[in-house]
Amino acid sequence: MVLTYYVVKFPYKIVWNFLNLLKRRTEIVFYCANELDLEIFKNVQRHLKPITIVAKNRSLQKKLLEKGIKARVMPVFPKAVIMCRQACYLFPESKIIRIGIAHGAYHFKPFANVNGHNMFNQFHFTSSKEVEEARLIGITSGVGLGFPKMDDAFNGTYSEEVLGKLKEELNIDPNKKTVLFSATWDGSQMSAIHEWYNKLSNFTNEYNVLVTLHVWTSKKYKSVIKNTPEVIYIESQDITPYIMISDICVGDTSSILSEMSALYKPIVSFKVPSVKRTVPEVREIIKSISFQIEKVSELDEMLEYAYQNINQKKIDQEVANKRMFETLDGRAGERVANKIIELLPELDKKEGRKISELKIRCKVNNDYSFLSDFVKDLPYIFEKQGTCIYEGRNTIKTFNCGGLLVNVKSFKIPHLINKIAYAWLRGSKAKHSYLYAMKLIKKGTSTPEPVACVEVLKNGLFNRSFYVSIHQKYDFTIRDLIGFEFPDKENILRQFAVFTYEKLHKNGVHHLDYSRGNILINRLADSKYKFSIVDINRMRFEEMGYQKGLQNFSQIWANEDELEIVAREYARINGKDGNEAVKLLVQFDKEHKAKINRKKVLKSKLRK
Template structure:
């Protein structure tokens, strides 16, 4: 458990309980650490009355305001709280109902402390296999719903006209295949971004290049990518439609690979040494559903292989998708919303 939980528990709980006594805790609210949390929740929100938003801090409030979302800055004292992460310690009143859900598909790194998860009444995971893994380490609040972030790609919300507009905005050349590069945090110990971030210019003559990286990636790395001519840096929370534009996705151990797999994209991955964030089951899945290479000079051949034999690893992707998502039917948000309505009956009403 993080130290702030113990520091917050008494003062936060006293204030919350006094407010509860006078019926001042009225709203079920969504806690957002950034704009990505809001975007991830969108496919759940569509099945619920509008939720008021709690921003983690002023920076998060500004991010949300930039996309037209008003919010109150934490600390706030809601009747109940929903979050796209595991941050129950910020709301330590034990009688407050709390729900968390994944902001990245499946668990590509080891589970955090089970005590932190178990502060929550529910934590929505992306598959029954993930729930089994969670239960094995003592997490008791897990429920499988799927990954709502992917729903728009399977329920018809994103159409060909929208994708064409994105492609035009990214400056994609119809005569070239499109590569999407992704990487986990550069200091995670399991990132391969150092292999390619300063070499993208060698590929732009032959391919369209899209890039998305972990938000914590060093600024100098991001700036190098942004400064590379004919490379489009995806600087938005909603990367899924850009994945759909790609012919081949290139990565390491980032959970974005799960999203690429769900969208049936051929993948090339750089091998990385095991670190404290390595999950052996996930490492094996990546090995099975992608063409693996060790160095940048092997990339050109791997890309050609992926483009000429696009169905070569289709069976492995299907297997991985069953493990990571159970089903990809565009209804994960609905399943999450139904669980929320069970826990928070007021969400069955027309107004929250």
């Protein structure tokens, strides 16, 4: 047992029991020692009610907050704690329910001490075989239901489309094979990173080179790797999709080898000397599932050999997988969650929803059906999770769903009349956004790809709604150039006029909120630009005559010089007189600005 246990044990027990006397402990927390813990736990959490996250220290708390994840810091005095490592010594009161989840598949390092394991009410190993091996040395808390971290590789989260987009983001050359290098912590004396960290440039001509490292890897290695041209260093803790897009994997004694084996990848491993922490049976497993080398000078030849002869290892990998993983079916997280609910029934999400007065209506794009669980969970997780990118009347957050970045827009709760109307008489803003986006895409108009809409009713009245779309990167918006000096501005405005006519007005699309922040722009080659529209819940699909089309531009709040460029281009493509178009648009603009200013004055008076 670590020294910390004895230092904090009695003060902690006194405080915990005193607080429990004042008010019975009911809080359940997830103890997070690093960002990897959340990655391991996410496929369990999705089957449970939201759990308060407790960060190891303020430094980690700050990192999590930067990603939109709220967390408290130690000390806490809960009823129960869930963790992805052995840290029961931080919660040294026996009345606390303690649940552990293995942070790596199988025991690639020796089992931690028996007493530490047996402080858990449940400790989730990754297979029943591992549970048996743990029992032989006296560990009695073991449960073996699978490895939740691998679920997304088997449940459809990482579809061919998602993996294709990942390859595009990484600029993977389709004419090269992709090699993923990995290494365990160099301080363990079981790492081979010293063999290859400064030799990666030897492989970049022939291969796409990806690298993932243990979170504790020394900076001297990370620095060299990150600064090697054409090497892609993976910052994400979710390395599953990177394994999936790799053709060959390279490692040493890291438990990531088990994940490579689970996906039946050809593996090249470096032989490392046996040390105190070496597990003999794991050493044999690594030997059976991989092609082994001793020096980096052997790697070039072995990479090609491993790729061509993967079938030599298929049977051995299958045998090893049955030993290391209970079932690779994408449902380990669900099984672990159900086992946790046996101890903590208050975490049962299904039971909570029966009691809840909320009624949830969802529409999910068939192309993103694998996100259905995430969509249904939004009313319960939106406030605590995600990264906020806009907060005003409405709130927009980004969520990373297994490597796929989505935007979720939460609309303001409406007033009473609209609570009735949105519930029973007409569609909500979220529903309109979703349906209109589907319609726009069919018409060939660019808008972020729709994923889903969610409507929440409470006590028979409309409460709130969410619109989910694929996060779309862009270079700037019309807002960034209107009223400012901007490179290639005149050309952009002309192309904007053409886009508006060709993709909207000609197709009978009338964007009723065609303001400058709602037009996204991406730079293309040869001074070309791509335009996309957002904030699409207010639209009409109707015939757009010439004057109505011109009037649509009045919402961008431009000056007369800018309006003239747009008007003349719009007139040109419509075969109309340019001077007349300028007069009309300037007049429409004045009327629009006067109308908005009158509203502002009225609102100001009402506030007084």
